[in-house]
Amino acid sequence: MLPHQDWNKVSFTGPVGKAKKGEKAVQDAHRKGQEVETVRKHGAGNANRAPPVNMRKLADDDDVVPVAELPHEFRMAMQKARVAANLSQADLAKRINEKQSVVNDYENGRAIPNPQVIVKIERALNCRLPRPPKEKKLKQNEDM
Structure with missing residues (x-):
């Protein structure tokens, strides 16, 4: 036998794998008589905080912005061209290159008109669809 070889039996004791976390693991360690150190961390996780002031203003805002809708003529023309x-x-x-739900929303009038998607639909169907009316910008009179 060589001097650097050790043929004695070696046994390891102690935790195997990851250290357990949680209340149950702490109770198990107390029962076994092991030392337990618990540290409570503050400020970690998802703290309940008030929303930013800007979000409050936005939520309290009473202005209702009208959303553009697809006219019935557009929806029917798109469906007829597709068929x-x-x-x-x-x-x-x-x-x-869109989801099937997007096409369904356009045909049912639930989608907000997007000119880029409308152009792609026109190219795919090889036809010109009636465009939704453009929104008119409100002009404010400045009297000073």
């Missing part, structure tokens, strides 16, 4: 092209909503969605 004439023999495409399902899913097929049209693949062609314009």
Whole structure:
């Protein structure tokens, strides 16, 4: 036998794996007579805080901004053009690289008009669809 070799039996004791966390682990350690150190951290996690002042102002704001809607003519023209092209909503969605729910929302009038999506739909269907009316900007008279 060589001098650097040790053939005696070696046994390891102690925790195996990750250290346990939680109230149950602390109670188990107390029962076994082990030393337990608990540290309560403050300020960690998701603290309940009041929303920023700007969010409060936004929530308290009474101004209702009208949302542009798709006219009935647009929805019907889009649906007729899609059926004439023999495409399902899913097929049209693949062609314009959007979700099928987007095409469904446009046909049912639930979508907010996006000119880029409308242009993609027109190219995929190879037709011109009636555009939704543009919103008029309110001009304020400045009297000084």
